[in-house]
Amino acid sequence: MxxxxxxxxxxxxxxxxxxxxxxxxxxxxxxxxxxxxxxxxxxxxxxxxxxxxxxxxxxxxxxxxxxxxxxxxxxxxxxxxxxxxxxxxxxxxxxxxxxxIPEFDVVCNCPVDYMHMALLGVARQLSRVWFETPSNCSYIKVYIETIDDILITIHPFVETSRHARKFSDKYPWKDNEWLHWVIHCSCVCLKPFLPKEYYDHYLLLVLSITDLLQSVISETTFNECEERLKRSVQLFKILCGIDEITYKVDLLLHLVD
CATH class of the missing domain: 2.30.30 (SH3 type barrels.)
Structure with missing residues (x-):
């Protein structure tokens, strides 16, 4: 330290x-x-x-x-x-x-903006690790054209009215496109190519975001999401390296709060 x-x-x-x-x-x-x-x-x-x-x-x-x-x-x-x-x-x-402020917890009492933190933050950060970091064991840029082909065949869901743009063109993506990618498309597109330990790690984030976006959430679901996100942050350092433990990654620990 x-x-x-x-x-x-x-x-x-x-x-x-x-x-x-x-x-x-x-x-x-x-x-x-x-x-x-x-x-x-x-x-x-x-x-x-x-x-x-x-x-x-x-x-x-x-x-x-x-x-x-x-x-x-x-x-x-x-x-x-x-x-x-x-x-x-x-x-x-x-x-x-x-x-x-007395009795005010500046960490737990401030709501987390999941769009900028999880979608435009952590999800985009992971994509950079997978496709732009050759030194990482999860590097899969060689498959990006195949992933593009899979992605553009997926029809729009309720959250978006437009077809997905290629993943290789992700830089101008809007927040709803990242939501469409994370919730509906990414697991299908990545599973054949991403190493299992990295895919399982990413799945912790996807499942948690999906559950937390439900209109009605039980206490059991909250607890399950909290445990998944804790595990996700713990694995970040192991799988992605200490340099990837950013402020937005750390905020995953408070997403349930």
Whole structure:
């Protein structure tokens, strides 16, 4: 995890854990030593002043990610947001004003725009990985003409009145075209070509969006979608790489909220 490091160390050069451990000949503690659970306390960076630290309580755990509540405060931040607040120049200049509202959870109480996040965001991002990233094991650009042929034979559904445009011409697609692709066409077009583990991963997103767009949704369906989306985010790093864990991917965890 990135850190600002001790002030005396930071004043000379950027903090680096590997270099810091190398100087005294130390070894990093294994991951098994860091099993935080809800209710535990830990020291974390102060979001309003990245040069100081404070005590936080763990209020949620998802894999290696923690949600923290600062002691004596109603503010809840993720460990990642706290870390980013200490980095200058990454698009985050200050803490969001609504986070100071008592009993207001700025993450869970703000609705997610699924169109820009899931359709124009994650779905388009996955298509870039599959068709524009030769280094990834899911790269299937060689099949794009065949996928185009399958796609243009699929008749329009209720959500759209126009025939689908070729997938190779996806850049000017509108949001309803991405919806048509994700819900109705993509699984049929991709299944013969996308490696099974990548297809199964994508199916978690498709099934969740399909279920959440129903006019009536049961509590069981909500819970199933939440578990699918959690699994989808966990697999993103494994299948697509750490660089693909974007803000919109992370928002999948809050789509059910």
């Amino acid at each position: 990135a850190s600002s490091g001790p002030r005396s160390y930071e004043s000379f050069h950027a903090f680096d854990w590997i270099e810091c451990l190398r100087e005294p000949g130390s070894l990093p503690a294994p991951a098994e030593c860091f099993k935080q659970a809800v209710g535990m306390k830990l020291e974390t960076l102060e979001p309003c002043n990245a040069t100081s630290t404070c005590i936080g309580s763990v209020v949620g755990v998802l894999g290696s990610r923690l949600r923290l509540r600062f002691d004596g405060s109603d503010i809840i931040l993720s460990e990642e947001l706290t870390r980013y607040l200490s980095i200058n120049g990454n698009g985050i200049n200050c803490i969001s004003s609504p986070i100071r």
